[in-house]
Amino acid sequence: xxxxxxxxxxxxxxxxxxxxxxxxxxxxxxxxxxxxxxxxxxxxxxxxxxxxxxxxxxxxxxxxxxxxxxxxxxxxxxxxxxxxxxxxxxxxxxxxxxxxxxxxxxxxxxxxxxxxxxxxxxxxxxxxxxxxxxxxxxxxxxxxxxxxxxxxxxxxxxxxxxxxxxxxxxxxxxxxxxxxxxxxxxxxxxxxxxxxxxxxxxxxxxxxxxxxxxxxxxxxxxxxxxxxxxxxxxxxxxxxxxxxxxxxxxxxxxxxxxxxxxxxxxxxxxxxxxxxxxxxxxxxxxxxxxxxxxxxxxxxxxxxxxxxxxxxxxxxxxxxxxxxxxxxxxxxxxxxxxxxxxxxxxxxxxxxxxxxxxxxxxxxxxxxxxxxxxxxxxxxxxxxxxxxxxxxxxxxxxxxxxxxxxxxxxxxxxxxxxxxxxxxxxxxxxxxxxxxxxxxxxxxxxxxxxxxxxxxxxxxxxxxxxxxxxxxxxxxxxxxxxxxxxxxxxxxxxxxxxxxxxxxxxxxxxxxxxxxxxxxxxxxxxxxxxxxxxxxxxxxxxxxxxxxxxxxxxxxxxxxxxxxxxxxxxxxxxxxxxxxxxxxxxxxxxxxxxxxxxxxxxxxxxxxxxxxxxxxxxxxxxxxxxxxxxxxxxxxxxxxxxxxxxxxxxxxxxxxxxxxxxxxxxxxxxxxxxxxxxxxxxxxxxxxxxxxxxxxxxxxxxxxxxxxxxxxxxxxxxxxxx
Amino acid sequence: xxxxxxxxxxxxxxxxxxxxxxxxxxxxxxxxxxxxxxxxxxxxxxxxxxxxxxxxxxxxxxxxxxxxxxxxxxxxxxxxxxxxxxxxxxxxxxxxxxxxxxxxxxxxxxxxxxxxxxxxxxxxxx
Numbered sequence: 001x002x003x004x005x006x007x008x009x010x011x012x013x014x015x016x017x018x019x020x021x022x023x024x025x026x027x028x029x030x031x032x033x034x035x036x037x038x039x040x041x042x043x044x045x046x047x048x049x050x051x052x053x054x055x056x057x058x059x060x061x062x063x064x065x066x067x068x069x070x071x072x073x074x075x076x077x078x079x080x081x082x083x084x085x086x087x088x089x090x091x092x093x094x095x096x097x098x099x100x101x102x103x104x105x106x107x108x109x110x111x112x113x114x115x116x117x118x119x120x121x122x123x124x125x126x127x128x129x130x131x132x133x134x135x136x137x138x139x140x141x142x143x144x145x146x147x148x149x150x151x152x153x154x155x156x157x158x159x160x161x162x163x164x165x166x167x168x169x170x171x172x173x174x175x176x177x178x179x180x181x182x183x184x185x186x187x188x189x190x191x192x193x194x195x196x197x198x199x200x201x202x203x204x205x206x207x208x209x210x211x212x213x214x215x216x217x218x219x220x221x222x223x224x225x226x227x228x229x230x231x232x233x234x235x236x237x238x239x240x241x242x243x244x245x246x247x248x249x250x251x252x253x254x255x256x257x258x259x260x261x262x263x264x265x266x267x268x269x270x271x272x273x274x275x276x277x278x279x280x281x282x283x284x285x286x287x288x289x290x291x292x293x294x295x296x297x298x299x300x301x302x303x304x305x306x307x308x309x310x311x312x313x314x315x316x317x318x319x320x321x322x323x324x325x326x327x328x329x330x331x332x333x334x335x336x337x338x339x340x341x342x343x344x345x346x347x348x349x350x351x352x353x354x355x356x357x358x359x360x361x362x363x364x365x366x367x368x369x370x371x372x373x374x375x376x377x378x379x380x381x382x383x384x385x386x387x388x389x390x391x392x393x394x395x396x397x398x399x400x401x402x403x404x405x406x407x408x409x410x411x412x413x414x415x416x417x418x419x420x421x422x423x424x425x426x427x428x429x430x431x432x433x434x435x436x437x438x439x440x441x442x443x444x445x446x447x448x449x450x451x452x453x454x455x456x457x458x459x460x461x462x463x464x465x466x467x468x469x470x471x472x473x474x475x476x477x478x479x480x481x482x483x484x485x486x487x488x489x490x491x492x493x494x495x496x497x498x499x500x501x502x503x504x505x506x507x508x509x510x511x512x513x514x515x516x517x518x519x520x521x522x523x524x525x526x527x528x529x530x531x532x533x534x535x536x537x538x539x540x541x542x543x544x545x546x547x548x549x550x551x552x553x554x555x556x557x558x559x560x561x562x563x564x565x566x567x568x569x570x571x572x573x574x575x576x577x578x579x580x581x582x583x584x585x586x587x588x589x590x591x592x593x594x595x596x597x598x599x600x601x602x603x604x605x606x607x608x609x610x611x612x613x614x615x616x617x618x619x620x621x622x623x624x625x626x627x628x629x630x631x632x633x634x635x636x637x638x639x640x641x642x643x644x645x646x647x648x649x650x651x652x653x654x655x656x657x658x659x660x661x662x663x664x665x666x667x668x669x670x671x672x673x674x675x676x677x678x679x680x681x682x683x684x685x686x687x688x689x690x691x692x693x694x695x696x697x698x699x700x701x702x703x704x705x706x707x708x709x710x711x712x713x714x715x716x717x718x719x720x721x722x
Numbered sequence: 723x724x725x726x727x728x729x730x731x732x733x734x735x736x737x738x739x740x741x742x743x744x745x746x747x748x749x750x751x752x753x754x755x756x757x758x759x760x761x762x763x764x765x766x767x768x769x770x771x772x773x774x775x776x777x778x779x780x781x782x783x784x785x786x787x788x789x790x791x792x793x794x795x796x797x798x799x800x801x802x803x804x805x806x807x808x809x810x811x812x813x814x815x816x817x818x819x820x821x822x823x824x825x826x827x828x829x830x831x832x833x834x835x836x837x838x839x840x841x842x843x844x845x846x847x848x
Contacts, residue, residue, distance in 0.1 A: 086762035176819035289733065291779075294829030301833040307746065312744060319737045420813065434785075434790060466813040468821065469785065483813045530832075 003079050009072045014067060015060045016594045022056055029722040068547060077101035085112060093120055098656060148209065154265040157245065162197045162206065165260065175200065194531050194559045197263070197611060198602065201240075203231055205355055209242045209263060217244065217258070229268070229349035229387055233357050237388045239266040239349055268349075271414055280463055285334045292323040292330075295414045300322075313477045352383035357412045360394045367395055367448045370402045375411040382487035383421050386462060390484075392445055393459040394425065397480060399447035401427055410550055411451070413479070421466075421486045425480040426472075437469050437480075498694050522615070522642055523706035527694050530556040530705060533611035533641075534687035536679045537624045538587040540575050543625045549575035551589055552602055553607055554679030556687050557614065563687050569610045572597040587677050601635055604628070608637045613704060617688045619662045621645035642705055646690050648712035665689050727844050728752045729770060732788065733777035733806070739799055742775060745821035745833055746840070759783020766792055767802060775836075776808035776823070779813070786821055793822030802843045806831070 033041065045052070075102050096113050099106040148155055148470040154171035158164055174190040190200050193403045197206065209226045225243045240263055247259030262655040267498045302308065309314075354377050361372040401407045406429070413424040441456035466483040522530070535555035541548035555569040572589070574597045584590055618624045621643050630638045650660045653669065666673050666685055667690040673685055697703070702711050729751045731742050737756055746753045748801035754769055755800045756762040766774060766788075769794055780842075792798045806821040807814060818826045825839055 012724050054744075189741060287809055290829045291738070294742070294806075294808065295735065297735040297830040298738060298745070302744055303743050325738060415782070417816075420816070434787060464813065466817045468817050470820070483816060717803060719794060 003071070005073065006098060010067050010071065014063045017064065017635055018056065018060055043172060066126050073101050073105075077105060080114075080698050081105070081109060088116055093123060093363065103719075117667070122552075138434050145384055154263075154267075156263045157260060157443060158263065159260040160210075160258070162203070164195050164197055166193075167191055171265065174265060179285075180229050190483075190556065190609070191485045193564060195556075198517065198607060200237075201230060201386065202355070202358075204279075204354065206261075206685050208352060208355075209240075210244075210258070213242065213244050213261070214258065217255070218366070219691065225352060228355075229351045229385075230355065231391065232373065234282055237386075237649060239268045240264065256545070263564050269385050276410060281334050281407075283461065287672075289327055293325045296323045296327075297319050345514060348384040348386055348485070351387050353377065353383050353414045353423075354379050354389055356385060357414055357423075358385060359387065360412065361389055363395050364398045368399050368402055370407070371409045372397055373409055373411045375413040375424075377414040378416060379414060380423055381414055381416055383423075384463075384485040384487045384619075389452075389454060389459045389462060392450065392454075393456045394423075394482075396445040396450075397425060397440065397445050401425075405429055405432060406443060415485065417483070419486055421484045423478045423482040423484055425482070426476040426477055428475065432478070434469050441467060485720055523704065523709075525705055527697065527705060527708060528561055531560075531614040532617050532690070533614040533646075533689070534558060534683050534690060535607075535611070535624065536615040536682035536686060538589060538626060538677070540577065540579055540583055542621075542623075544630050547577065548627075549573075549577055550627050551579065551594060552587065552679040553603060554683040555607065555610060556680070556683050558617075558687055558691065559611075561691065563684070563691065568680060569607060571603050571606070574599045576600075578697070600631055604635045604637055605630055608635075608639065611639075611641060613642060615642045617644045617646065617686065617690050619646045619682070621647075622628055642709070644684050644690075644705075645712060646693065649690070649693050649697065649708065652700060652702065652711045664688065726752065726753070727773070728756050728771040729840070730756060730762065730769065730771040730774045732756040732759070732765075732774055732780065732785070734758055734780045735777070737844055738777075740834075741833070748815045748835055752841075758786050759785070762788050763791060766798060768804075770798070771801065773802040773804060773840060775840075776803050776805050777846075778805060778818070781822065782793060786817065789818065789823050804843060818821065 014482055030038070081097055081100070084095065084097050086099070093116070096116060099109045110383050148166075148168035151170060152166060153166050155166075155539050156164055156175045157166040158169050183644045205228065209228055212226040215225050216226070223243075226242055227239070227241050229237060229239050230238055243262045243264075244258045245260035245262060246256040247255045258633050290697045296319070299316040302316050303313065324635045357374065357377050361374075363374050364370055380545075398410050401410065405427075407427040408429075409427065411426040413422070413426060441460070444455055445452040456467065460482065463484050465485065468481055469478060506706055534557070535553065537550045537554075538552040539548050539550050552572050553569065554571075556566045572594055574594050576599055577593045579589070579594065616625075616639070622645065625639065625643060632638055646662070646665065647660050650657075650665045654660075656657050657664070659669070662682065662685060663673060666689055669684060669689055671688045671692065673681075697708060697711075700711075724786065729746050731739055731746070731753060732755075733739050733742070734757050739757075743753050744753060754765060754771065756765045760782045762774065762780070763774065765771070774788075776788060780788075783791075784838045785807070789803050789805065792801055792803065798821075803823045804825045804827065805818045806827050806829060807818070809830045815826045815828075824843055827836060827839065
């Protein structure tokens, strides 16, 4: 009830009360009177009835006036103060209450105003501190950014789930070189915030390296880092250094748990050729001179024998002269050749033996379609190898075995032998001559589209290794044994300058580090926490089942409630059919623009990789999904991601609106439409609209992905099928 | 030492053969020479020497091939083989020994050590 109504009611009540009191008094007196007294009283009172009534009305008016004053002082003023106070509390911290009413109220107002002053100054103080902190974080961020972009090494930071939290431009360039997707994604399907590093690197390799680091941390080794070399799917050779990112210790003095890792990557594929040359020179210098030295030494020692006749003596002297001259020539030649390749250095890398075997299996199976099997691989062995050329050599040998002896299966065995490692390639089948087989190692490696000037022998020599053929007669098997150097356990210096975790500056407080727990069961995940790929397609027409095709795909990503600018996917697609001129009017794409573009079979794998581990969002998603699904058979790729449709979501939020076209929704949400009817433009508008929808959906009780899907299914539009 | 022992020197470099031949003759062995791998195999079959000084790097057939062939043939497997090589690496040594060589010397070697090694190999056979 409003204060004004309360006043009216109060006045009415008081008036009623006065009437009742006067009425009751009159009645009691009347009842008490004897009949004679009544008769005497009536003539006295009745002419003065009006006077009595007027007095009664006046008493009522006086009461009303008193009541109004009381009301003003004790109800209206506090009520107004309460309203002002609420504004002060909620909206305008600078507002102050004006003293009014009686002395007690005024004192109370004073106290409230003082409290408000105190609150204001506290708030100002906090704001200043927040601004300071933000500025210094920003500064550190910029410093880190500058440092990262200056680095010649690629740096990628991941959480324990392998999600990328940070990467530098160099890393992006490197991943672009590795990407086998058509220009579209430009490596973006491999690297990007929140993407999985396992798209590029073997999960087990990372797990192994992490285990190594954990082990080192437990032993308090000076630098808990680990190095390894790995090959990417595209056959590139990467040298990787991994360092841990430590989290906050659970208790004072307790060990800090590993919460992520930093990868520093070097693509060492290109340096191989230079290094090979240098190796060759060193080789001729050392090995080449041994024979000559042996000849000289033997001849010189023969000269010591007293029973030597003159003719022999002359011949021994001749030998010495010849050989010394040959050695001098060799030295001169090497010295001049060595000068150009001084900078190039051949370097073997530590690699997990099992990883090498796995890489060899993958390569052989994909290149030669020859079955491979592991006979016995010592998982703990590390080898020192140049995995690129070694894998080439192993694949080459397998291809010769397969072509010339039609072997059906190649088995691998990896076993330790002192400081060496034996890698055996085993096969069974018809007997072959040692000579034929061993000749293979002297021929340049040409097979399955690869053409290397190196021979297997070169590769083996690079490794300072050996290779021979052995037979297991009992089992009717033979094997090539490749002897390779094993990698010594990486030296673990316990230095005095052991860097305690604290000395490493902390630049960021990455939200993604805490992602892991919540990222698994998508359906129960909050819409605001998911990663999305928002996409749109332009097509030749509206009937995918009647031969209409995609001609353009645009996609963008949403991560942690933010649209990732610059992490987009835009690609024109050759539809392999004619383009109806009517459609050009809609999307503005002409047939000439599609000449030389990749076809859908090339583009979809890149889109699939770009969208991996995310929820797909599109406007009228059923339409776009239909196009993608019709290609499943050709590409072998299933777009089985969870899908959300902004059209259906709009129908949930605004069930009474007539139109749920993208433009109409964008207008309702105040999203500026730019570049409508290009795939990328529409994808961005859809993404922005979608971001605005998330809080509104939450108001309707739709918070998780599962709830959104359910609600969408219930809406009328869900019945529309393409 | 038995004086009638026969030694085959298999090496394609005359500059080392001349010293080895002189040295072995001086020690009282019967010496014959082969200039490549195939000739070495042929001479091992025809002359059945007690010991072969076998160079690894030879034309036609390498010392490894010769060694493997000799040790794989029961009729010849008694022939002692001392491999000589200009590749001073233990991987190669492992290969030589795996293929059945009795001893292995890396160039350059001392002729005195060579004579000792030869005598030891032949002595243990006697």
